[in-house]
Amino acid sequence: MALKLVSRSQWGARDYRRPNGATLYSGKRRGVKLHYLGTAYSDRPHTQCAAYVRQIQAQHMDGNGWSDIGYSFVVCTHGYVYEGRGLRRRNSANGNTTLNNQDYAVLLMVGSSGLTEPTDAQLNGARDAIEYCREEGPAGTWLGGHRDGYATACPGDAIYAWVKAGAPRPDTSKEDDMPLTxxxxxxxxxxxxxxxxxxxxxxxxxxxxxxxxxxxxxxxxxxxxxxxxxxxxxxxxxxxxxxxxxxxxxxxxxxxxxxxxxxxxxxxxxxxxxxxxxxxxxxxxxxx
Ligand SMILES: [Zn+2]
Ligand SMILES: [Zn+2]
Structure with a gap:
């Protein structure tokens, strides 16, 4: 799978606030933590995904008062990987400064109601993002969820089980094994x-x-x-x-x-x- 990276300019990101938004990681990342939206979410055409990422950024900057979108990357249900704070700038999504500095934060656009299971394209996109973080970050091989070391339900049971199983690419041959009636x-x-x-x-x-x-x-x-x-x-x-x-x-x-x-x-x-x-x-x- 080739990484389908959507740059900040491509999704129409607002510029981040300085100096906080420009804070870099102080060392190598241990690994990658996954997140979900934690709200109701319904799947939508890919043409609407960039607007949704802009909405998350607006919520983080204007609602939470953060200096940028909190996540390092965001993965839509179609497998596209949106650059948030990216590889160098410290994320603000993992719960506290220590946790933010420790691991990348990758959001999968999946809800706590409505669409609650990631799509196959999305799992491939998340896998692409993890490999990108490891190779270009660099990040170590540790994988987990927001709930590791922090009191939250995030990233939901489906994504958490997947990431704890090593974030494998989905098995697309499984449909062929479905027995016929x-x-x-x-x-x-x-x-x-x-x-x-x-x-x-x-x-x-x-x-x-x-x-x-x-x-x-x-x-x-x-x-x-x-x-x-x-x-x-x-x-x-x-x-x-x-x-x-x-x-x-x-x-x-x-x-x-x-x-x-x-x-x-x-x-x-x-x-x-x-x-x-x-x-x-x-x-x-x-x-x-
Ligand atoms: Zn989270
Ligand atoms: Zn999309």
Whole structure:
């Protein structure tokens, strides 16, 4: 995953107050602490995310009286990482000066109600932010939440469990492991049969009263045979085309061929094309 960093100018950040907003970390960071919004939040189109980050900054500067947005970085549900105080300037989100100086503060835009679970894109974005902090900060490998060493529910149970498990990238293959219900399997089988019937022109449709005894296997078997027949026809057609183009090119080279020579050339071309196609068929046909 490539870090999708949104700079302060890109999200329209206000300038921070000095001198407090310019305070740098006094040493290397131990690691990264995660946060959530702790308020109701509903997911929204990405076009509205920058405005939401500006709103957080306004709340921190005008409501809390801080010199800038408190977080080091903010991760939206679409996986974008907004630069808050960034890598160098000390954050003000972890609870007190000691805690702020100790770890970076990364907010995931997830609520305590409404949207309470981070999205897969967001977890990837948070992982990107953690790696960015480690590589460019630098930060050590410690990972935790706002609640570590401070009395708060932040970052919520879902994010806390994830970060304490080492903040792994989400497993996108898990959807494939979801078992199908019997009804879904039946529907899927009918769909496949329909497609095979439509494409290859099987004489009867699976499950009709004309031939109720057909099983999915017999459909598949028949479809395979139809497909093999079609392939043989296609092969002959391609051979004919190959033969004709051979004749045409000889005629174009100077002409003067007799009818017998044209016939012989066509047959030779057809044999050569058939032999070539036969090799291809042997390579690709599991039945052959
Ligand atoms: Zn927090
Ligand atoms: Zn977004």
């Amino acid at each position: 019997a009804a879904e399997k039946k529907e899927l089988a009918a769909l496949v049969a329909d497609q095979v019937w439509k494409r290859d022109g099987l004489p009867v449709r699976w499950g009709t009263t004309e031939n109720p005894s057909w099983s999915a296997y017999s459909i598949l078997h028949h479809a395979t045979e139809v497909s093999r027949d079609n392939r043989t026809r296609l092969m002959k057609l391609q051979a004919d085309v190959g033969a004709l183009s051979g004749v045409v090119s000889r005629l174009a080279e100077g002409g003067g061929l007799t009818a017998a020579e044209i016939q012989a050339a066509a047959e030779a071309g057809a044999q050569a094309a058939l032999a070539k196609l036969g090799e291809q068929l042997a390579d690709t046909d599991p039945q052959g």
